[in-house]
Amino acid sequence: MQLARVEGNIVATRKHPSLQAWRLVICQPIAPGGGPEGVPIIAIDSHGAGLHQQVVISSDGKAARKAVGVDKSPVRWLVVGVVDESEPGRRI
Amino acid sequence: MKLGTVIGRVTLSRGEPSLHGGRFLIVSPLSREQYAAGLEATPAMGKDPSLVVYDDLGGGVGDIIGYEEGAEAAQPFPSPTPVDAINCALVDEMFYHPWPG
Numbered sequence: 001m002q003l004a005r006v007e008g009n010i011v012a013t014r015k016h017p018s019l020q021a022w023r024l025v026i027c028q029p030i031a032p033g034g035g036p037e038g039v040p041i042i043a044i045d046s047h048g049a050g051l052h053q054q055v056v057i058s059s060d061g062k063a064a065r066k067a068v069g070v071d072k073s074p075v076r077w078l079v080v081g082v083v084d085e086s087e088p089g090r091r092i
Numbered sequence: 093m094k095l096g097t098v099i100g101r102v103t104l105s106r107g108e109p110s111l112h113g114g115r116f117l118i119v120s121p122l123s124r125e126q127y128a129a130g131l132e133a134t135p136a137m138g139k140d141p142s143l144v145v146y147d148d149l150g151g152g153v154g155d156i157i158g159y160e161e162g163a164e165a166a167q168p169f170p171s172p173t174p175v176d177a178i179n180c181a182l183v184d185e186m187f188y189h190p191w192p193g
Binding site: 005007008009010011012013014015016019024026028035036039040041042043051052061064065071072073074075076077 | 093094095121122123124127138140149150158160162163164165167168169170178180181182183184185186187188189190191193
């Protein structure tokens with residue numbers, strides 16, 4: 001699992017059928033210092049994460065396939081939760 | 093999923109039988125700077141090495157696609173297939189607002 005920040009979303013008409021009706025958000029992984037790390041990752045989101053909110057994303061393909069309900073889905077990244085605090089006492 | 097620009101195509105004369113019916117695209121992964129430039133930007137190479145992506149959606153040169161790498165790429169196939177990158181989505185629109193800091 002990785003801490004990331006939602007920086008946008010994408011719209012795709014032609015996509016794998018398992019992604020139908022799923023929200024696809026652009027998640028930028030966060031480095032320990034708080035800055036961006038690496039390239040953004042597209043994850044499926046069922047929580048309605050807002051722009052610039054911190055989220056936890058998981059690369060567990062099996063869990064993502066269970067979430068979409070299609071065993072033959074190529075999906076890997078999913079938003080598992082929206083972050084309230086990333087360390088005690090510090091609001092995001 | 094990651095995003096990349098289709099910069100070319102590969103045609104095979106011989107291939108694994110399980111791969112028949114699909115096409116292969118050469119994809120250059122989008123860098124963070126290219127996300128900010130948006131879909132209307134002139135197609136360009138990213139910083140990361142380009143890769144070959146299996147495609148059954150019909151991506152063309154210049155398109156931005158979402159591709160999945162690794163074990164999940166072989167998941168849509170009915171039998172074990174030697175694929176480690178697959179095109180999952182042809183991106184129509186992208187809304188990207190980088191966190192200002």
